Amino acid sequence: MVGTLDIQRALADGVKAYEPGLLAAAHRGALYVDEVNLLPDHLVDLLLDAAAMGRAHVERDGVSVKHAARFLLVGTMNPEEGEPRPQLVDRFGLVVTVSAPRDAKLRAEVVRRRLAYEAGPDAFAARFAADETALAARILAAREAVPSVLLPDTELDRIARVCLAYGVDGMRADIVVARCAVALAAWHGRDRVTADDIRDAARLALPHRRRKDPLDPPGTDEERLEEALDQAGMDDDPDDDPQPPSGGPDDNGPDSGGGPDSNGTPDSSNRPQSSGGPNSSGPDSSGPDSGNGPDGSSSPDSSNASERGDDSRSSDGTPKEGQASGGAAAVQAGAAYRPRALRIAARGEGGHAGRRSPAFARRGRVVGSRIPRGKLAGAPHLPATLRAAIHRGALTAGAQVVQPRDLREAVHVGREANLVLFVVDASGSMAARKRMTVVKTAVLSLLRDAYQRRDRVGMITFRGRTAEQVLPPTSSHEVGVLRLASLRTGGRTPLAAGLRAAAATIAIERRRDPRRRPLLIVVTDGRATSGPDPALVAPALAGVAAVVVDCESGPIRLGLARRLAAALEADVMPLDALAAGNTPIGKAA
Template identity: 75%
Template sequence: MTPYPFSAVVGLADLRLALLLTAVSPAVGGVLVRGEKGTAKSTIVRALAALLPDVAVVRGCRFACDPAAPDPACPDGPHAPDSPHFRRPATLVELPVGATEDRVVGTLDIQRALADGVKAYEPGLLAAAHRGVLYVDEVNLLPDHLVDLLLDAAAMGRAHVERDGVSVKHAARFLLVGTMNPEEGEPRPQLVDRFGLVVTVAAPRDATDRAEVVRRRLAYEADPDGFAARFEGDERELAARIAAARERLPHVALPDHELDRIARVCLAYGVDGMRADIVVARCAVALAAWHGRDVVTADDVRDAARLALPHRRRKDPLDPPGTDEEKLDEALAEAEAQQQEADRAAQQQPGDDTDPDDDPPPPGGGPGDGGPGPDDRGPAPQQNGGGTGPAPQQEQAPNPPGDGQGQTAAAAAAPTGAAYRTRNLSIARRGTGGHTGKRSPAYARRGRVVGSRVPQGKLAGAPHLPATLRAALHRRGTQQGGAGSDLGGGAMARAAGRGQTVHPRDLREAVHVGREANLVLFVVDASGSMAARKRMTIVKTAVLSLLRDAYQRRDRIGMITFRGHEAEQVLPPTSSHEVGVMRLASLRTGGRTPLAAGLRTAAATIATERRRDPRRRPLLIVVTDGRATSGPDPVTVAPALAGVSTVVVDCESGPIRLNLAGRLASALGADLMPLDALEVNGAATPRRAA
């Protein structure tokens, strides 16, 4: 089917500009598109390939070598300078979330290995994407081992394959474009940093624009060729402009004062490393070339910073939405003020009578002096309905009433301190890998290959090719009188060279081990025994740190608190960690300690979640000092949690220790961890319950 035209997409100006800039200068580093479902993310990315200039390819080269500069290490080379070649459109290669590792990087050509007895390499998607576009839809759901492969290829511009007895290196320089829905979780920070530009998109909020989107989509579905013909002129104009900008790109000058401006913006914004400075510089040069200029201007730097910096700031992953844009505006204003001050100092010569403090311009400058103003043309990434507000740690709950037990709840919710890095609390035994994540070890259909096994019935995963060949050769040697003990490479090649038949009983499947995401259920003691303000601040900070750790490991979380006579499920199991932070910030304390009620509620919650998703294993984290002043003895509830991996975080403090948390941990068969051992750099160490 004819692809939807790039120029026919309604709105999304920032995304269109970002994609066009990466088409002009692939060195910018690709684009990550964040947005809610149904915002034309995939449509516009797939339309980009039609605008890219054709590429010259050496005829017969499976790795798309450029005849003008062939790769000297090409597996299909070496190529002579006058090798036959042809021109073809730039390729768009889609990397599905369910792709296997051998499909991405390539693997042993099993057909040639069996028929000809030779080790031959079959290229993967990285080779197919060389000098084209590699598109990853739902990049945030990509398994970790595939993310690692992309990181290596994006960093080095080459793919290095070491698998199945094959050792190959080949060029893999491509324009990386990813799309994602933030509601489904965030990708690894290392992967996000590899994208040069990040754009957040949202559906149009104007009724006229929404109607036009539907009108064009219906017209395209009714007659794709006729619809594309309507925009053929616009498409040719964009393609010609990309080609012209590519030719102008090497001649665009980046003045030193604009380079200084880039450095000031990046410093003020608080980015890590030097990649941000380099990307902003490359993007500014591409902007100047796109607009037909030979010199980078201040407007180019501001526009480039808005596209290249928001995702690079050092921040807590649970910061509220809108924080990045606010910080960037402040950094741009600060850099502008510093630039103007430097310009005035350079213009002020020794002996001048001019007072440098006369009539100073407003901070950040105005529309007339190059600073940001009402008519600022910088592309502002669209917000997905998010607003700005105080950080969750600063929220205060209203004064709670008493609990009817003769004690008054805390006058206000205790504040929460800065989160820290926690130890990895995980389930010790290996699971079946129900959900890809980063917490507990598990067998999985994808991940690190640790061996092979005979499949139980139907082949469940990818076949283990070397083990399958060894099994086939061993069977053949046994049938020929015991010669199958010689299974070295020479014997394999000789046998395969005469033709080797693989029977179903020879198949071996690969055994993969990775890590899975869990349901992390917090049971937090909010009773009077925990209500001392300083102590509760320490406990809430610990829980906040565990919430952030769960966010980074892609877990689902839930939270139960208990105080007075009952327990409350303040956060049903969810993937929204931000909600958990807000509920924690407003947590009220005071009253008696119904510890048994909290454990019963946890058991009921886990039972419900097991019926809903039996493949996700629960990890129960009980944060308490072990006291129980209301309800039955919590030890009597322990059988309801049998088989549930549990960690008891002991919050008991003071010179006299009753070790009630240790007693509870022993009854639950749980690990016991002192509160001060939760931090990675803490002095104490975890201990097993007696």
């Protein structure tokens, strides 16, 4: 991105020359980044520095260069794959959410135009040439009108109140909303900013700036923004006498807010839904898994909800109405905490960029050099290249000749994202003494950690006689929170069935994506009151990095989770120690 040493000139002429990168090419233009939320940290740092100073400073491979780098940064991303760093998000002035239309006529029109374009691109372009010309003329007229648009003091005060009510950090949000409101007024042909312009500008400039819990329920940003807008509007005194010199509000009034319009809050039909999770049509409490199992454990559905730590269910064992939309709040016994870092100890080979386990990658910390496997990938390792040339006798006092066969490439170690597969014991023994409430909080904390490290997550629960894949491997950690909120408990403990389901899931994912290494997290007290001995299933998970979170509590402990960890060749840690420190653990795969 920032450029590097010009290898051809270095080999041919023996001089150090700089080869410009993308930042130099994007000067006075636009820099488009796809999947901007997946950028490695060092590239994010480069973008932040260039955006702040308007210049790029390159120090690498013996080259020191400064060059101008002023550009318009445009990025696209899939929010389900994780959010970018807050510092980078704040550099984006406006954010637009793009979703598929929910109207059948609009969808049909999209397909119709796509087919028309494929049939004749030139004819298709000519069909809309007049519309594009008119749009370009309107944009030019709005740009010329921007300097003459008045931003009244009362509307500027409204912007400040909205930003304060929404809880954004810094002053960049206020400036962006003000500039956007002025541009919207010019676009609509008005000579002064109105409350409607501020409302529309706030919807574009504020939602992505709020510091939020990564596992907030869907729609939280929009709801809080509407509350902030309403609060800012109600704070105004409608009896104030608007004086033109002081820039008072216009005929629309500060309390009108513009009302809901086509640019309003996205329709709830476009939000992620919790369909597919456990619901009232699922198995009820009278089934074989109700908790009155042969092991004699008490039924969690017949006990007090707070006793079994599952207050998200009604007396008949079904989720309470509206509980699934509660997301994180439905599973938090206390605030989710920062868990210990669970990582795969062995280094991976070219996995997906992330923030969990160490892996050899194209970027990261240089740990050595090697002969290129085909074409040179990235920057060369100059000291190793010179040593190879010296060893061959190519460098003497009167000659400096480096052949392509002398080139050595740098070996980097960075961080990769993994498949984090949770296997959660939901049997009757886990529901006793509020243990499940603590377990849900722990799993929620681990889900947040996986979200921040850009992992894929999956969840398997076992209770009664079988295991169930409640969350197939996905990048949507939000869905994991919803499934965790509606988790049912009770019955016997088919631990072997849970491990067998985990082995099957990992095998499928390895065929689908061999580059992503799995990390198995088994949350259980180690009891197995149904099915075969778990040690007989353990060989199916041989070579899989695993951690057993021991949920056993009380003065008398049987140590069954430790036996399970020994069979899986996994690390074991008590549930109450999950939040202690950040010591990496995890067996090598």
